[in-house]
Amino acid sequence: MLALLLTLASILPGADVQASYRELDRAAVEAYRRQDFHGARMSWERCLADPELQRARAEKGRILYDLGNVAYREQKLFEAVGWYTAALRERPRDADTWHNLEQARSDAHLEPADRGDLPSSLARLATCLTLEESRALALFAALGWALFLAGEACFGGRSWAWLARLATLGLCVCLVPWLVQGSRADANELLVVSSTPLELRSEPRDDAARVLELQPGTRVSYRDELPDWIKVEDPGERTGWARRETLFALRR
Amino acid sequence: MRTLLSICSCLLLLSAASAQNSVQVNARLSSGIVKLGSPAALVLEVEGAEEVKLSEPPTVEGLRIGRPGNPSVQWYSNLINGRRSSGKTITWSFPITAERKGEFKIPPLELTADGKLCRSNEVWLRVVEDLQGEQLGRFEIRAPSTVIEGQPFTVELLFGWDTRADVNHANLSLPWYGELGGVVELDPPVPEPGSKRIDGVMINKDGKFLAEALPNAKVEQQGEFTQLRIRRRFLASRAGKLEFATSHLEFGRVAEGFFVQREARLYYKRFPDFAIDVIALPEAGRPLDFSGAVGALHASARADRTDVDVGDSIKLNVEWTGEGNLEFFTPPELDRLDAFEGFRVFGKTERKTAERRTLTYDLAPTSDKPKQIPPVPLTVFDPKQNAYVTISTQPVPIRVRPLKHSTTLSDEGAGAAGVLDIQDIQTEPATASAPFAPGSAVVGSVLALCACGWLAGRTLVRRNGDPASPRLRARRRARRTLGRELARASKASEQAEALHRFLAARTGERSEAWVGRDFEAWRAARPESERPSAEAARALAQLESEFDAHIWAGTDALLERARVLAVADQLLKGGL
Numbered sequence: 001m002l003a004l005l006l007t008l009a010s011i012l013p014g015a016d017v018q019a020s021y022r023e024l025d026r027a028a029v030e031a032y033r034r035q036d037f038h039g040a041r042m043s044w045e046r047c048l049a050d051p052e053l054q055r056a057r058a059e060k061g062r063i064l065y066d067l068g069n070v071a072y073r074e075q076k077l078f079e080a081v082g083w084y085t086a087a088l089r090e091r092p093r094d095a096d097t098w099h100n101l102e103q104a105r106s107d108a109h110l111e112p113a114d115r116g117d118l119p120s121s122l123a124r125l126a127t128c129l130t131l132e133e134s135r136a137l138a139l140f141a142a143l144g145w146a147l148f149l150a151g152e153a154c155f156g157g158r159s160w161a162w163l164a165r166l167a168t169l170g171l172c173v174c175l176v177p178w179l180v181q182g183s184r185a186d187a188n189e190l191l192v193v194s195s196t197p198l199e200l201r202s203e204p205r206d207d208a209a210r211v212l213e214l215q216p217g218t219r220v221s222y223r224d225e226l227p228d229w230i231k232v233e234d235p236g237e238r239t240g241w242a243r244r245e246t247l248f249a250l251r252r
Numbered sequence: 253m254r255t256l257l258s259i260c261s262c263l264l265l266l267s268a269a270s271a272q273n274s275v276q277v278n279a280r281l282s283s284g285i286v287k288l289g290s291p292a293a294l295v296l297e298v299e300g301a302e303e304v305k306l307s308e309p310p311t312v313e314g315l316r317i318g319r320p321g322n323p324s325v326q327w328y329s330n331l332i333n334g335r336r337s338s339g340k341t342i343t344w345s346f347p348i349t350a351e352r353k354g355e356f357k358i359p360p361l362e363l364t365a366d367g368k369l370c371r372s373n374e375v376w377l378r379v380v381e382d383l384q385g386e387q388l389g390r391f392e393i394r395a396p397s398t399v400i401e402g403q404p405f406t407v408e409l410l411f412g413w414d415t416r417a418d419v420n421h422a423n424l425s426l427p428w429y430g431e432l433g434g435v436v437e438l439d440p441p442v443p444e445p446g447s448k449r450i451d452g453v454m455i456n457k458d459g460k461f462l463a464e465a466l467p468n469a470k471v472e473q474q475g476e477f478t479q480l481r482i483r484r485r486f487l488a489s490r491a492g493k494l495e496f497a498t499s500h501l502e503f504g505r506v507a508e509g510f511f512v513q514r515e516a517r518l519y520y521k522r523f524p525d526f527a528i529d530v531i532a533l534p535e536a537g538r539p540l541d542f543s544g545a546v547g548a549l550h551a552s553a554r555a556d557r558t559d560v561d562v563g564d565s566i567k568l569n570v571e572w573t574g575e576g577n578l579e580f581f582t583p584p585e586l587d588r589l590d591a592f593e594g595f596r597v598f599g600k601t602e603r604k605t606a607e608r609r610t611l612t613y614d615l616a617p618t619s620d621k622p623k624q625i626p627p628v629p630l631t632v633f634d635p636k637q638n639a640y641v642t643i644s645t646q647p648v649p650i651r652v653r654p655l656k657h658s659t660t661l662s663d664e665g666a667g668a669a670g671v672l673d674i675q676d677i678q679t680e681p682a683t684a685s686a687p688f689a690p691g692s693a694v695v696g697s698v699l700a701l702c703a704c705g706w707l708a709g710r711t712l713v714r715r716n717g718d719p720a721s722p723r724l725r726a727r728r729r730a731r732r733t734l735g736r737e738l739a740r741a742s743k744a745s746e747q748a749e750a751l752h753r754f755l756a757a758r759t760g761e762r763s764e765a766w767v768g769r770d771f772e773a774w775r776a777a778r779p780e781s782e783r784p785s786a787e788a789a790r791a792l793a794q795l796e797s798e799f800d801a802h803i804w805a806g807t808d809a810l811l812e813r814a815r816v817l818a819v820a821d822q823l824l825k826g827g828l
Contacts (some may be wrong), residue, residue, distance in 0.1 A: 135690050
């Protein structure tokens, strides 16, 4: 019945705007359970367009995670990696998302997202908070810092000076997640999801010169777009055009 | 004497040359008649030329004429009929070794002197056999007639002389030694244990070699001969023919002069030339894993421990011995062998000598399944069988115990989840309320405010001095210190002293200044902002008079502590 309603809703102009994302979510779950992955994907993708969902970070992360599961079940491993990566931007500490991301990366023969070495661990620590959480942490750290600074200003002495220095150091550490997440919030990153190495063209034409080859799973930055083409920049700051379907936007 | 004659002849030649003022080339032999095996030299002298370029030495069958060393140069000056002239003579010496007896004509040597082609005169050399040396000496070279490319071989030099001969000098003249192409000389074989060694035998008059003394050999109708042996090992690195030119044993007595050797009597024993055929390794049937080992080798293996837990390190010692190029083959890599799938190989160390090659592999069983360390194979070309063979070590039985209370990855995968899969979809809407999320501007403002506030507060506070200075710290602690001292005081005089210290700490004056002070006058002198109330000053004066009464009345009884503290608080409140 719900599916019928959804079908009608999709036919009627403007009806999808009225449909709450919660109803779409329920329909997607039902479709998923029926192994109608295409239907589930359509519903959850429409959920993402809901302004209410865009404001609820945790809910958005859940929908992205579910879309990752859909892509995984459809054997679109690179796309699943993309969905899970996008979900982690919304819920960076969600254990299920991390598990599924590593599973999908492993199946796609990609390096683990968290290699477990020191740089990976530090990167994960710096991104374990959302932007809002990291701002709150920065604020609380600033208040604590203010207390120690006040003590140092009023009472002076070596002990207060050291406490103030330690508080400054602590504040710097607490500011790192905010700075990292702040810098990432503006970055419009895309993931190469083609199953074969992606060839970047000098112009948005299939017969244009091949300027670069990117491995699947590589992150690139958005620069420009045309209806079927996206211009991207690789980590080496080289740019080129690629077909839209070979890239996955991580900012959703 | 010979040197003197050379110089004289040079001077004569020089005078003639200067007279003619042209290039003169002269060739002569160090000796016109030589014994077979004894050294000779062709001396070439060029006079009156500044720059000389020699051509290749001539080829004479039965003679080996070597390349000359650096030339010797002599300068001279003549005064003839009052006319002075000068020039130089350049002399080269070409070593000659005779390979057979006979008379040999050495053709003119060609050279270019100051751009002009010149020729020397031809000379004749007569080589005679040393019959006495042939009878008195024994010399034999034992070597295989064929070897395989890459196979080491030993050249055995057996020599000796009649025990009745007076011999204190022995030299092996081996023109091929050090000159063989495609051959690498290896470490010599170790002498047989217990054999007597004789030092001082020379090869090509260069260096002293150690010879093994073998038991004397008795030859019928000839007598008894000493027997010495020198062995050298070589490795043929490429296929072809190794030519060993005629060799000689030079022996006899040499009288040692003060500076140079003075010949007394030398004999020569000849050994004819011979060759060794180096055969290329056959391509047919060569295995892909051929190690490069050639020879008759044997392999053995032993492990340092045979009862281990999973993951424990085992040192597997593999040793190859036998006649072969033990130092040169590539040992097998165990981690590339299928038989060693149940083991993890961490590395290897190796030792090589001419007699044995030893490799110690560090390996560990990855499960409790292996029951033995598999044989270690090595593909070798065996010259005796003329075929590639695989020699293997014997397997080493081991017992591998599983680790207690442990699970392996496969156990985890099979027991708990079957196969690895993703987590299911999440259907429950997130109930977490929106986190407290201050804006970036708020956080930035707070940070800026904190920094500015700290700077301002610090500047303000330090206007009255450093708050961490002893005076200000005592001032801050004064009230607390007063309370403690009053609690400890047992007499009114102690209470009075405590109060004076409090007043001193708060005002920065000395505590003695407060004894018998006019408090009204003090109050009037204070700045308006720090002036205590008149009531507080009066209470302080009253308290002081009571202290005086108690102290000077002789009882020194305590005043009520709370009252003293109340007066102190009143003063603090008033701005003290």
